[in-house]
Amino acid sequence: MKRKLIKLSRRYQAALQKHLTQGPQASLQPARQLGRQAVRLGLETLDVARIHEGALAALEASSSRDGIIKRSEIFFAEAVTPIEKTHHAALNAATRLNQVNKTLDRRTVDLAASNRSLKQSIVHRKTVEKALKKSEGHSKKLLEESRRLQKHLRHLTHRILTAQEDKRKKISRDLQDEIGQTLLGINVRLLTLKKEATVNAEGFKKDIASTQRLADKAKRSIKRFAREIGKHHEA
Known part of the structure; x- marks a missing residue:
């Protein structure tokens, strides 16, 4: 140099x-x-x-x-x-x-701010994904519980309908038996009255009263069964 x-x-x-x-x-x-x-x-x-x-x-x-x-x-x-x-x-x-x-x-x-924002976005996205997974699991459990309850409800409905049908059948049988017996008694009384009409007037009156009671009983039975059937339908 x-x-x-x-x-x-x-x-x-x-x-x-x-x-x-x-x-x-x-x-x-x-x-x-x-x-x-x-x-x-x-x-x-x-x-x-x-x-x-x-x-x-x-x-x-x-x-x-x-x-x-x-x-x-x-x-x-x-x-x-x-x-x-x-x-x-x-x-x-x-x-x-x-x-x-x-x-x-x-x-x-600006880049540092963008990086911070990106990191925050990543953290937020992971949090949302975690919440979604948790919510998805919870929704799945709720769906399974809902299906189980629906199945149970269908079973109960079937039992109720079956019980109602059984009760209707029982009421129908009871109604037929009781009314049938009452009507049979009335028919027997009428035959007796027919035979005694010319023989014993006093006994004839008693038989008429007895027959009327049987008819009233049949009427009450019909009303009672009608009320039971009505309550059963309302239930």
């Missing part, structure tokens, strides 16, 4: 001397080339200023020293232009980098 710096200093001095010798119309292209070389070597403006001061001190003084100094300043300014441009570019790059970093920071924050 030191050898390269020495070579650059010598080239700078030679280029400056040539520039001053050529006068005000001299080209500044050599100064720009030296500046680009300084950039490649990683030199800063202060480093080039030291090289410039050393080159200027090595030149011999002349009667037009003020003009030489002014033109040398122009040469120096042109030489450090590439360095200043790199500084400007570096500043712009730093600004852009800072903006990119801020954008990345915001995106990192």
Whole structure:
């Protein structure tokens, strides 16, 4: 690095001397080339200023020293232009980098928030799935219980209908037996009355009264069985 710096200093001095010798119309292209070389070597403006001061001190003084100094300043300014441009570019790059970093920071924050939201969503989904599974199991148990109760209800209904049918049959048999016996008694009494009508008037009256009682009994039996059948239907 030191050898390269020495070579650059010598080239700078030679280029400056040539520039001053050529006068005000001299080209500044050599100064720009030296500046680009300084950039490649990683030199800063202060480093080039030291090289410039050393080159200027090595030149011999002349009667037009003020003009030489002014033109040398122009040469120096042109030489450090590439360095200043790199500084400007570096500043712009730093600004852009800072903006990119801020954008990345915001995106990192947003990403972290999204990750938290995603984790919460996953936890919520798992909770819902667990609740659904539990609810599904509970619903299955309720369905099984409902089916069992329906089966039991059908069984009870069948038993009730069977019991009602048996009771109707029993009432019907009892009604037939009791009314049949009563009517048979009435029929027997009527036959007896027919035979005794011309023989015993007093006994005839008693038989009529007895027959009336049998008829009343049959009437009451019919009403009673009718009420029982009515209650049975209401039940």
